[in-house]
Amino acid sequence: MDTAQALLSSVFGFDAFRPGQAEIVGAVVDGRDTLAIMPTGGGKSLCYQLPALVRDGLTVVISPLIALMRDQVQGLQAAGVAAGALTSGNTDEETDAVFAALSRGELKLLYMAPERLASGGTLPLLRRSGVTLIAVDEAHCVSQWGHDFRPDYLRIGELKRALGVPLAAFTATADEETRAEIVTRLFDGRQPDTFLRGFDRPNIHLAFAVKDSPRRQILDFTRARKGQSGIVYCGTRAKTESLARALTEAGHLALAYHGGMEPDLRRDVERRFQQEDELIVVATVAFGMGIDKPDIRWVAHADLPKSVEGYYQEIGRAGRDGAPAETLTLFGPDDIRFRRSQIDESPAPPERRAADHARLNALLGLAEAQHCRRQTLLAYFGEAAEPCGNCDLCDTPPALFDGTTAVRKALSAVLRCDEGFGAGHLIDVLTGKATDKVRQWTHDRLSVFGVGREYDKRQWNAIFRQMMGADLVRPNPERHGALYMTEAAIPILKGEGTVTLRKDTLAVARKGPVAKALVSEEDAPLLSALKAKRRAFAEEARVPAYVVFADRTLIEMAEKRPATLDEMARIGGVGAKKLERYGEAFLSVILGAPAPEMHPARRKLSASGGGDLFDRLQDVHSRLTRGECGTLKPMSLTASQITKIVRQRPRDLDGFARLVGERQAERFGPAMIEVLGSV
Structure with missing residues (x-):
């Protein structure tokens, strides 16, 4: 560490390491695989720049931020360090200069973006250049659960194995889940020397x-x-x-x-x-x-x-x-x-x-x-x-109040509405607003209808926000934002716990012009999901989105939420061809699950409005397979035959027999003709 201490002063101009830096630098200099989680501004870059100068060979630094790479290269060059970068932001002259320095073996640090690892020439270049250390900045980008996931970061583990050199990974933000994924992706699951230097930035x-x-x-x-x-x-x-x-x-x-x-x-x-x-x-x-x-x-x-x-x-x-x-x-x-x-x-x-x-x-x-x-x-x-x-x-400590009663009412509404609706609909129920949707689901008859009139819609929104923040309710991604109750809420609902809420965020704000939403707050998440599905079909076919379905069609789907292909066929803008091509996919989005399997012949009847009749005849068919007495030899009709009956709708046994045959007409004809006559 004597060499590192001397370079710290002579190159970087610091008399001493910041807290935690010396141990990390020592691990990297020694060639140990290292994971360091340090607060932003805590001096991460020094922890790989300084070891690069102490160690023999070239250190390759992988970073997702072109501007930051340029800044660091310029700073290092100004300090007399041989550093270069290969990024899409380079001029041709800059790139030529980096390649020339690599061929002469002059560089100590080479910065590159992770996307460059996809190039077939990168690995041979690094092998020729004598890489002895890989440093990874913003290592959390390797996490597919993170907010900054970069797919090309997944190639870094392959690079480490191919070069057979130690790796030092650095990040300012990595919760326990993300740290575990970094270890798996970058270190092949072998635990590196890990340094967790705190996240506090007290200034x-x-x-x-x-x-x-x-x-x-x-x-x-x-x-x-x-x-x-x-x-x-x-x-x-x-x-x-x-x-x-x-x-x-x-x-x-x-x-x-x-x-x-x-x-x-x-x-x-x-x-x-x-x-x-x-x-x-x-x-x-x-x-x-x-x-x-x-x-x-x-x-x-x-x-x-x-x-x-x-x-x-x-x-x-x-x-x-x-x-x-x-x-x-x-x-x-x-x-x-x-x-x-x-x-x-x-x-x-x-x-x-x-x-x-x-x-x-x-x-x-x-x-x-x-x-x-x-x-x-x-x-x-x-x-x-x-x-x-x-x-x-x-x-300024916020004013607080006992929100237990309000939260208990909200939780009751969540349960009474079968955990199938978002905050907008629940607020309508709590405030006694008999919207079309509330009446459609008969939620105006629930015991919780109108029990929350002491708060307005904005105040209830603030209460639900705080409930989500306290993890008492969560949105169900499979049901497009419908709120469901967590385990933490059960004691409150049972009267065994209390909840304190902030009063200041419930205050009424000044009113201004509000843009009219395409759908209600309750239906907005589903409309977003339907638009995403439409965009996927449009991109695949390379056509404008409206060619798949117009906005008004998706809005009607979001508001009416058809549960079957027959109901989907009654949505404006869903013709027979589009129902056949897109119906099941959009129905799956609405249901939050795969659409029920259906015989192709039955599916085609959905578009013509004969699907319900097909189902009724199918029920008759199932009941009479062994006759009214249930003891006769089994007999059946094919789905195609039932489809013909639906389309031609015979009114007598002769017409029925011409479609399916004499014996089948004798077994099924009278009951099915009775159903046809009731339509």
């Missing part, structure tokens, strides 16, 4: 607020911090641009930054953000900026992040220099519906969607926390902490 002030004119809230927040560098995260590209314009009009220096921009323009924003002290960047949460700027003084979220991990990573960009930094995260019911629909429309398997819903619930628990936010945040990562004194809830 960052944490704050959440319910949305109430969110643009004004962001403008107010930035006005109070004018002249400081900051980042605003938004949920969509369009919002980054509109909010950047609003900030500019308010007198700030602000630029949008998202994945749809031209590379040169993105690079210019990155350069300016690093160099200009007062610049605000408005970026999409889905696009990691990867900028190593230590003096970002604040981070704001105009929309709810995807998960606690995503939130922690994004706020972690603030205050990397250890000086005080601030955060603000806005959230509201539209955010929650948007995130729920993103999960429900995902092609991921049901168990992953359920895990994503659970992660979102954990974030809602942080947003609706009643006591110190840092305690809640660190508890998610398995750490205990005292109240921090540096969050909005420590600054």
Whole structure:
């Protein structure tokens, strides 16, 4: 470690390691497989850059963030370290220079994006270049359950085996589940030396607020911090641009930054953000900026992040220099519906969607926390902490009230409605609103109908939000957001437990113009799932989505929820051909399970409206297979024969016999003709 200590000072300019760095550096220098979980701003990069200089040979660094790789290479080169990067952001001259340095054996660190591992020439190149260590930054990207999954990270384990060298993996966010997957994917299940250095960033002030004119809230927040560098995260590209314009009009220096921009323009924003002290960047949460700027003084979220991990990573960009930094995260019911629909429309398997819903619930628990936010945040990562004194809830403890009665009413509504409906429908039942859907399901006759009139719809939404945050109810991904009760709720429902709720988030907000939704809040998750299925068919056929089904058809499906192909055929816009081609697939989405198997002949009758008649004749057929007495020799009709009967509808035995034969007509004719006559 003497060499490492000397290089720490001579190359990086530090007199001493930060807490935890020395042990990690020692493990990596010794060539031991290493997994290090360190807080953002805790000095992760040094833990592989310094060993690369101590060890012989080349260290290849795999990172998903092009901008961050460029920053680190530039910083290393400025410190006199031979480093280079092979990324899609390189100019031809930069790439040629890297290849030339590799051929001369001059490089100590080579950065590359995981996507480059898919190239057939990468492995031979690395073998020729004398790689002796693999370093993996943002190692949580290997987790298929995580919010930042990168499929090409799955190739890193193969690279380790092919090169036969040690691997050091680093991340700032990895819960127990993700850490286990990192070990499996990167280390072939063999436990590496693991260092868990804590997640606390005590210099960052944490704050959440319910949305109430969110643009004004962001403008107010930035006005109070004018002249400081900051980042605003938004949920969509369009919002980054509109909010950047609003900030500019308010007198700030602000630029949008998202994945749809031209590379040169993105690079210019990155350069300016690093160099200009007062610049605000408005970026999409889905696009990691990867900028190593230590003096970002604040981070704001105009929309709810995807998960606690995503939130922690994004706020972690603030205050990397250890000086005080601030955060603000806005959230509201539209955010929650948007995130729920993103999960429900995902092609991921049901168990992953359920895990994503659970992660979102954990974030809602942080947003609706009643006591110190840092305690809640660190508890998610398995750490205990005292109240921090540096969050909005420590600054101003929220007013609380006994919400046991309200929660018990809500849980009763969940159960009385058979755990088959979302918050919107349940609130209509609780507030006594006899909507068409409430009457359709006769929920206006339930004992819980109208028992919650003491709260309005917005207040009940806040109660359900807090119930989800406390994990008393969860959305069922197989039933498109329908809420079901968890084990934790049973004592409360039985009167054996109590619930404390926050009063401030129940306050009535100022009303403004509200966009009319295509469907009710209750039906929105199902409509999202139906649109996802439509998009898949449209992409496969390379046709516009409306060619599969028009929006109004999907809206009617979401509202009426047909349970059979016969009911599906009565939806406007579902003709015979589309029913045959798409009916079962869309019915499976609505049912949350595969559509019941059906004879092809019976399926075709659904479109013509003869399906119900076919089923009635099939019942007669089953009853008379051995005659009225049940002792005769078995006799049967084929599905094709029953289909002919449905289509031609004979009114006498002669006509019936011409379709199926004399003997069959004698057995089945009278009873079936009676059914036909009743239609």
